[in-house]
Amino acid sequence: MIQRRPLILGAAALAGLAALGLPQLAFAQGASKLKVAAVYTVPFEQQWVGRIHKALKAAEARGEIEYKATENVANADYERVMREYATAGHQLIVGEAFAVEAAARKVARDFPKTQFLMGSSGKPQAPNFSVFDNYIQEPAYLSGMLAGGMTKSNKIGLVGGFPIPEVNRLMHAFMAGAKEVNPKVEFTVTFINSWFDPPKAKEAAFAMVDKGVDLLYAERFGVSDAAKERKVLAIGNVIDTQPQYPDTVVASALWHMEPTIDRALKLVGNGQFKAEEYGMYSNMKYKGSSLSPLGTFEKKVPAELVARVKAREAEILGGKFTVKIDDSQPRSTAR
Known part of the structure; x- marks a missing residue:
């Protein structure tokens, strides 16, 4: 216990x-x-x-x-x-x-x-x-756009806690954002069935990288550690972890x-x-959520991609674009 x-x-x-x-x-x-x-x-x-x-x-x-x-x-x-x-x-x-x-x-x-x-x-x-x-599907979508534009292998991995609505909706939004920018991207989805088990999340992420994933969605702690060790990129969730992983975490969907x-x-x-x-x-x-500043990745993300993300962000804030809420369990699409 x-x-x-x-x-x-x-x-x-x-x-x-x-x-x-x-x-x-x-x-x-x-x-x-x-x-x-x-x-x-x-x-x-x-x-x-x-x-x-x-x-x-x-x-x-x-x-x-x-x-x-x-x-x-x-x-x-x-x-x-x-x-x-x-x-x-x-x-x-x-x-x-x-x-x-x-x-x-x-x-x-x-x-x-x-x-x-x-x-x-x-x-x-x-x-x-x-x-x-935490209905932060809007910045999750924007972070997915960044992911779709930054992956080189077109393979993205997502490691989550439990497949419950609050996790599922963020993953779906992230995947939709990535697909908007890069229709070729494939996803590998894994749940560790724990809210706080960094070693287990890290191992799940290692397994994804071994199969060609070069960008990880860090819904749980431990994933960014794996990304750092294997020298691939990561997208953060809920809090800004770029200060701890300046060369790894591109951006995060923040919850306020x-x-x-x-x-x-x-x-x-x-x-x-x-x-x-x-x-x-x-x-x-x-102001209950936002996309974190690019910070250390400001000059690493292509200007065209940044412009697309900012344009979509403005549409969300202006009520011209709605991020779909999908609470169903996401599935892997990688072949």
Whole structure:
């Protein structure tokens, strides 16, 4: 069993409110801070959870919330930890319910005065269970365009965690973007059936490179390490890992959780929180996602390809192009 490791985070001093595209909470001097807790099944360093943690830490730094979080919670312990936080009087509980849907929803029913904002492939549950997901298919499409233009072998490998909607839709968008630029490209798709197992992801990536893949979609940690060792390129996901892999990671589809978290905090603070779908706040127009700067690859990516990607990005932001959401499990196309 994974050992649960608690982390209690004290509130930082009040700082200036950041402009993040959505209204921020305004607290009068001496007003009570919201008590917020988060329950994570993986460590803070895992990219998906890391983005949620980062947004909540920013709210803590602004003096808006008291924030406590527990990482590495085993699925069997998830319900218990949620109940502990709810019983302790936390007004908002954040987490990821993908593998513990029934348990998480049961806790929400048992604590109707506590608000819940959970990563989930399911629907909101009235009155207090809102759901979100990383709908970053738009920058994933743009990163796929870069991949399609940068591969020389026309063979791209994708290594994912589990074939669930939140992963599938990003892979499909990435593949569609690559196909737009390079119709000849073939894909090899592998799932490691783990959210955090860098060695396993690395081995899966090695196997792809051995079969001629020269560009890897790093949906999981470990893939970019394999790409670096085998001197092939990679596309990042959720966070920008180019600083760690300056000669390997071309670009990344970034997820920004601040619009989602800040909206939820505002509604809880105003007593207006209800069961809603928050997925849309990960879209580019809400600044919930973006394509990372090319950085070290700025002069390595052909100017014509950069122009195509920027033109498509402008069309997405202007509502003239819609990236299709396909939650079905992607399949390999390589022969």
